[in-house]
Amino acid sequence: MIVAERKPLDEIEAMLASAERVLVVGCGTCVAVCMAGGEKEVELLASELRMRAQASGQRRRIDQVTLTRQCDREYLDALAAYVEEYDVLLSTACGAGVQLLAERFDGKLILPALNTRFIGTAEGPGVWSQRCLACGQCLLHLTGGVCPVTRCPKNLLNGPCGGTNHGKCEVNPENDCAWTLIYRRLEKLGRLDLLDAIQPPKDYRPMTKPARLVHPAFQTESAPPTK
Amino acid sequence: MKDSIACLGTETEGTGSGAFEPKVVAFCCTYCAYTAADLAGAMRLEYPPNVRVVQVLCSGKVEAEWLLRAFEEGADAVYVAGCALGDCHFLEGNRQALRTVAYAKRLLAEVGLEPERLEFFHIPASAGTLFAQRAREMTDRARRLGPSPLRSKQAVESRKLVLPPDPHPPLPPAQLGRRIRESEEL
Amino acid sequence: MVRLFRDVLQEKDFVVTAEIGPPKGTDVSRLVHHIELLRDRVDALNVTDNQSSVMRVSSLAACRLIVEHGGEPILQLTCRDRNRLALQSELLSAWVLGVRNVLCLTGDYVTVGDHPEAKPVFDLDSVQLLQTVQYLNQGRDLAGNNLEGATDFLAGSVVTPEADPLEPQLVKFAKKVRAGARFFQTQAVYDLDRFRRFMEQARRLLAQNQMGPVKILAGIVLLTSAKMARYMNEHVPGIMVPESLIEQLTGAEKGKALQVGIQIAGRLIRQIQQERLCDGVHIMAIGKEERVPDILAEAGLA
Structure with missing residues (x-):
């Protein structure tokens, strides 16, 4: 699973700058499991942002929504009807989710609320450790x-x-x-x-960025000839 | 639950004399703190009327969101009261509550509110006097800290988007599975 | 004319090497002073490679200075700062500049040094680096391409005799020998009983696998104070200064702790030589290179 942690509130506030209409977009997959960007965390972040705005008297609307998954295009379509209402979308997905959101809604400013950390496993409640470097x-x-x-x-x-x-x-x-x-x-x-x-010595070629993978069943070149 | 928190905002503001009267919200576990509140009443113990008691089945059910929400809606202090350690009706709900309160304190500090405005207390069912004492303690604390910076400020507009049903749910609907099994039986 | 370290290792009963650190900056006067002081007193001079991940003049440049001043250098090369291209290029350059010996190390991690934000490389590990040296010696590079002119390095590496657990350390020791390490300069040794046990195991391993000849030089790190000894015990894995030695340092008169440290080093060297525990010693007088002659005198090797 991808493990992430939320950025400090000050950093998020600075990114939002003067944006008035903010939609916090959660992701219900990995980051929900690691308690960084699921529905519950979206609620907490929205609440913190509201309190900040309320205390400082800043004009701001903070809406929230949590998608099943932000790294698959199909799940983003449901947002299309709403994005125009917002100045920015604040995503609590991993880096992959944030980028797909930006790709899908290319006229909209998309901000990351999390720092994506690693692929790992849970050691116990609330504790994760890195296990794979891909x-x-x-x-x-x-x-x-x-x-x-x-x-x-x-x-x-x-x-x-x-x-x-x-x-x-x-x-x-x-x-x-x-x-x-x-x-x-x-x-x-x-x-x-x-x-x-x-x-x-290790062959680092598979780690060349950006990596791309096509499943054999979806490869377009002709199948190997039969003997 | 959210309704009971939300009604805070609609109540009349203090005494109207201009003196600061703090609003304190207490989330009380049914099995201990809430029973202790009852007992305090039966014992005719006085405690400040500033404290609004919210009954919860177990302090472990209290979510950090609720605590923040109470502050958003104008509370000057909030506390969660659960059973003594080892006495939780659900074994370790109060331990969970301790963790939740500690976490919410961090969030409050991050926002810029004094974390002391939030507290966790152990109040056994038989401790009517302790219940009254904690209520006074928290009210005094709120009085000392002064009104919450969020008080009487324009609430920030907010809503949750309701998306149409997911056309691509991560799992097939259970019904479909049943139908397949039925067809197998046929 | 200086003798090749390769010949010295074969011919001499008890080999002595010492370590010098290049400067942080371009003023090499102290470095040159150390070279001139030590070049005839020890059999070869190691030059550290950004020791403790602190940026300095390169090992190669300092090795060249040693060649120019008539000494025999051992180039220390770590895997921390260079990928396989840079490592091979550095090795070829070293050969071109007259360096004949190389010590292959993994290297400290970057976060212990003065540029903790740096990107660590570790493209190869020390075993693979030793193999790379063998390839270059055979006239080809790591990718199998032929070289115009091969190297003929004498390759060495390090081992930590007091590592805990020791077994995985011995696994790697054996791999290093198979990868072409012909000499080892160990991590600091203070407890000779433990070192003796390590040597027995290492010798058995070498004999069982019919490896050899491999020379092992015990690492001697000069203790400068009780504080330093305690610091190493706490912070440097694989170094264990016995309490009795720390007491000697504590008991020293004010300002005499270094003198006691020199006596301890001399005594250790003498005992290693008398008992023929290993094939020599490698003296690391970190920052106190000018006291190496005193250590040698204490050891009766001057």
Whole structure:
């Protein structure tokens, strides 16, 4: 899941500047799960903005709506009838959602209310941690299901650096050393042999930006010839 | 619930003499604080008429949005009163409420309101005296802090857009699933 | 004429190297002074590569100065600041400028340094960098292209004998040897019992896998005060200064702590040599390079 966090209110206020008619647009998918931009968070943000405007006597209308998903075009169509009423749309989606909104309503100023942080999992209520860098070349089969590309700040592929510290990482002692986790897990699985091979330098081509993907079923070039 | 918060704004303003009379909203758990309020009444204990009690099934049901909403509608102080730790009728609703109140305090501070205007109290059902004491305490606090900066300001226009039914729901309607199962049975 | 470090490693029983840090700025007078002071006293001089992620004159430039002043340099090269193109280019340049030895490291993370906002690179890791050196030595680059003129570097790397847990560290140690590391300069060593246990395991690993010959030089970091020792214990992973040494530093007369630190370093070196724990020592007198001759004197190596 994509994990995001809301920008500070001051920053959002500064972006809104003198906009009078504001529509806060929530997203009901990842950012709703990570409690950053779902219906509830839209309500809280709208309430905070209203209180600010009310206290300062600023003329402002703050409406709210939450879409099922902002990163799929189909869900944006329902907004088309309303956008003209607003000066700005303040999106609480991830960066992908904000951009699709801007693409769909290209005459409208679209502002981001969140900082998109990472692809991760929930550690517990209200706590998430990064698990995948979308490197496009998964090697979890070699590392006991622990990703060194994501979980080691130096993305080392051949073992720990000298900064490994009682199972913790020197860059942030709160984090586990990915390579200690990998070693311990492979040890438990009886597969330490997986660590024998020297991993070659990583191929970063799949990470070239902007990435694009066409599902094989939707590829237009002719299918490979039958023999 | 929202109606009971909303009626705050329509009530007559204080005594009309010009002296500041704070409006205090208390969200009280049915099983303890609300019962304690009853008891306070039965004991003929006096507590300030500034406090408007809102009965909730459990303090854990109180949402941060409600707390902010109360301030938006002119409350000078708000508190949530739940059971003692370990005594929650729903096991840990009051723990949840503690977290909600702490979070809403942060939001208030972000907006520019004093977080002290919001508080959480543990008030057991048998504590009629404590209920009255907390009511006085919070009213005095609101008096000390002065009127909320949102008070008697023009409310900001706001509405929730109601979109037509989602033509592409993330899951197929349940009915369709039933029909398929029925057809399989046939 | 200075002797090649490669020959020294083979011929000498007990090898001594020392580390010097390039300046932050263009004034190299202190650096040159250190080079002239140490070039004949030690077998080779390491030059750090933006040590602790603090921006300085490059290791390569300082190595060239060592060559010009008649010393034998070891180029330290980290994976932090350069991608595979820049690393290979730096290696070729080093060879062209007369540098014959390279120490391949991962490098500290950028956030510990003076430009914490910088984009960290870590395109290769130290094992892959060692392999890259081997490719260049064989006359081709990492992509398999032929080179007009190959290098012939002696490659080394580092290991942390007191890392906890040690097992993953040994896995990487073995990989480094297989990737062509012919010498190791270890992280600072203070507890010789622990170091002895590490050496036993490392030697067993080398023998089992019929690897070799690999020379291991124990890292000696000069303790300048009890405060510094405590700081390293707390903040530098893999360094463990025993309490007894810290007490000696605390007990030193005012202004004499550095002198005690020099005695400790000398004593450690002497003991390592007498017990033949490893093949030599690598002295890191961070910021106190001018005291290296005193350490050597204490160790009886002057």
